[in-house]
Amino acid sequence: MSNVINFRHITRAFSMSVILLLSGTFSVSAQEKIAGEEGIYMEGLKEYNVGSTDKALSIFSSLARKGSRNDAVYYYLSNIYSSKSKPDSALVMMERAVRLDPGNTWYRTQLASLYMNKEQTGDAIKIYESLRKEYPQQVELYDGLIDIYVKEKKLEQALDVLEDIEKYAGKSEASCLTKYNLFIFQNKRDEAIRYLSDFDKENGTPRTATILGDYYTSVQNDSLAMEYYTKAISIEPSYVPAIFGQAELHRIKSRFGPYFRSMIPLMANPVVTAEMKVDYLSQIISNQRFVETFLPQVDTLVSNMYYAHPGDSSSTYLYARYMAQTGRVEQATKALEENLEYFGESRAAHREYLSLLYFNENWDKIISHIEKYPLMFAYDPGLLEIKGLAYVQKDMIPEAISVFKNVLYIAKGDSAMEVRALSVLGDLSYQAGNRKDAYKYYRKTISKAPTYNPVLNNYAYYLSLEGKQLDKAYKMSKKTVDSEPDNPTYLDTFAWILHLTGKDLEAKAIIKHALVYGGNESAAILDHYAEILYKLNEHDLAFRYWEQADKIDPSLGIAEKVKQIKEGKRK
Known part of the structure; x- marks a missing residue:
């Protein structure tokens, strides 16, 4: 067949089209008049063109089985097999088409693509290189070689191909940027910049000028960067990357007037x-x-972004977060509620809304919203978790336990979610006075996550409060301070266990470390420190820390405890 266009087949197709136009449909007698293979091929082509690929496959396959010498039969079979995700059969058929018509460049490029899909890179390269040698001026036949060589990390070969493309097709923005990237891949940044600069002098585009502007910004050559950004904008005043680059340069240099005027x-x-x-x-x-410094201007930036894209979730989420961040919760809530009207079926939209309600401590609204959409939340453990936490905040412990049991049930297979649910169930069960269940949940958590510090700490602390299994409590608490040596809560637990086991000097050193890392703001930790000091006969210092603890949280009853100690009612 001829190169690219098969005039013999066009003639056949044209003749057939005339017959179809005149006859409308094929009668049995008309079919009988179509002689031999030629007529069968045209019937297959008709079915292929109207989208009846199964019928076309049957017809073309019958011709192939008879050893047809018509290369187009195998070409169409290859296309059909590709559409049916049968790459091996597609490849075999295209190879037969090429053998029958080796001069057809279209067949050869198609075969190269099939080789690439099968990761037979070497075979694909052979085809493209032969096309490059035979038809060097038809660069569209072999420009795919560049991607192959880059994938194979044969960057010099890729550059050779690009040289041919620029030789026969001339330099373009695409070829320039490809060569620029090839130099970058070879860690030849200076050469890349020189090449791009030379191209930009003669054939500059907004894109090439902006890339150079970005480069000179990165090396802090601000004047040259601004020169290139200005050039890009002069070529195309609405070119966004250049406007962004120029505005950012203004911001970095604290030129906020021009920055906001651009942005x-x-x-x-x-x-x-x-x-x-x-x-x-x-x-x-x-x-x-x-x-804080430019609140009105940043307001305008965020609002402009939001109103430019009505119905866009990502811009709505950012707008809502910004409004919440700057204390305008009502505006944030309104935006997310409007977003739910557009995307009521989106879990992400509900999650953003619930997160805002959680941020605003609107526990009742969280619970009512989740209950309003039972099907939406029934099998989403992450969203149910928010409901459970809302119950916790409202001190509705039985309801919270019920929710987290459901979370645990539907989170099977999600180990991280299971660990969190078990941990919370342990804490809630203890809070509800059910120590047996609490310890059961803690043990299950540790069996799944032996180094999960929150549970190791709480389990150890509750055992210490009971004065039971202090060796076990010590080992669990020791793990937490070994992995997080500056966590004041974990240090406090460990120090308290040391105190209970008579190691007050060690306990004092540990809890002093906790005070350095934020423990001095906790009434409970200060109370423990005072107890340890009192046990070490440092009474005056102990009373001083008890006084501090009482000021932070009078509800702990520390003042009454100190009174009893001073009256001798407690040793």
Whole structure:
């Protein structure tokens, strides 16, 4: 067959089209008039073109079994097998098509693609290289070689191919950036920048100028960076990456007037993707000092982004978080409630809304919202967990236990979720006065996660309160302070166990370490420290720490305890 276009087959197809047009449909007698293989092939082609691939497959397969010399039969069989996800059969058929018509460049490029799909990279390279040698000016036949050589980490060969492409097709932005990236892959950054700069002088585009601007920003050559950004914007005033780059350079150099003048309209531009804006503004609003200094301007940035993309969840979530972060919870809530009207079936939308309610400590609304959508939340342990925590905050312990038992049931297979649920059930059971169940849940947690510090600490502490199994409590608590030596809660538990076992000097050293890392803000830890000091006969210092503890939390009854000690009612 001829190269690329098979005129013999076009003639056949044209003749057949005329017959079809005149006759409308094939009668049995008309079919009988179609002679031999040629007619059968045209019937298969008709079925293929109308989308009846199964019928076409049957017809073309019958011709192939008879040893047809028509290369197009095997070409179409290959296409059909590819559409049916049968790559091996597709490859065999295309190889037969190429053998019958080795000069057909379309067949050969298709065969190379099939080889690549089968990861027969060497065979694909042979085909592309032969096309490159035979038809060097038809660069579209072998430009796929570059990707193959890059994948194979044969970067010099990729550069050779690119040289041919630029020789016969001329330099373009695409070829320039490809060569630039190849230099970068070879760690030849200086050569890459020189090449890109030379291209940009003669054939500069907004993209090449912006890449150079970004590079000079990264090496803190601000004047040259600004020059390239300005060039990019002069070529295309709406080119977003250059506007971003220029604005960021203004911000870095504390030129906030030009920064906001560039960025505010950009955030209002609906053509700029919401994803790009969200990624950028997430970094901006995480800088609390910047937000506080330029609150009105940042408000405008975030609001422009939000209103430019109505119905976009990602921009809504960022807007709501920002509003909550800056104390405007009502606006945040309204935005997320409106988002739920668009995306009521989205668990992510519900999770964002519930997270905001949790942040605002709106426990009743969390519970009522989850109960409003029973099917949505029935089998989502993560969302049920939020409901359970809301019950905990409302001190509705039996209800919380019920929810977390359900979480545990539906979280089977999710080890992290199971561990969390077991841990919470242990804490809640102890709080409800059911020590037996609490310890059962703790043991189950430790069996699944032997180094889970929250449970090791709580289990050890509760045992110490009972004065039971102190050796076991010591071992569990020791694990927590070994892995987190600056955690004041874990240090306090360990020190208290040492105190109970008569090791008050060790206990004092441990709990003093806890005070350094935040323990001095905890009434319970200060109370324990005072008890240890009192046991060591450092009475004056003990009373001083009890006084501090009582000021932090008078509900612990420390003042009454001190009174009894001073009156001699407690040793």
